[in-house]
Amino acid sequence: MARKEISTSPNWDDPDEAPPWSPEVFARAEVSKGDKVVRPATGTLTRGRPKSEVTKAHVSLRLDRDVLERWRASGPGWQARINEVLRKAVDA
Incomplete structure (x- = not known):
């Protein structure tokens, strides 16, 4: 059976077409030497x-x-509805 050839050439973006960096972007960037x-x-x-x-709170009930x-x-949404019923009972 003939194997399907996989393209290994990456899709590179031309760095000359990248948008210019603003002062805010430079202020957030990592600087290394x-x-x-x-x-x-x-x-x-940040993650998440x-x-x-x-x-x-996570509970086991x-x-x-x-x-x-x-x-x-x-x-x-049944869990949220249970929470609403419990909230009304607490506030009553």
Whole structure:
């Protein structure tokens, strides 16, 4: 069986077509001299989504099967709806 040839040539962007760097970009950039980092990047990009002001706790809760099945049958967002019911009970 003939093997499919895989293209190994990378798609390089022409550096002359890159947008110019603004002073803000230079201020955030990592500065290095040879292999030594003189000033690390400021870390404006972080991993994951931004932290919410209102955080929630992960809990393990045992519920009756029929109760859980009924909540799940109500469709997507059932956990949020349980949270709303509990919030109303706490605020009452």
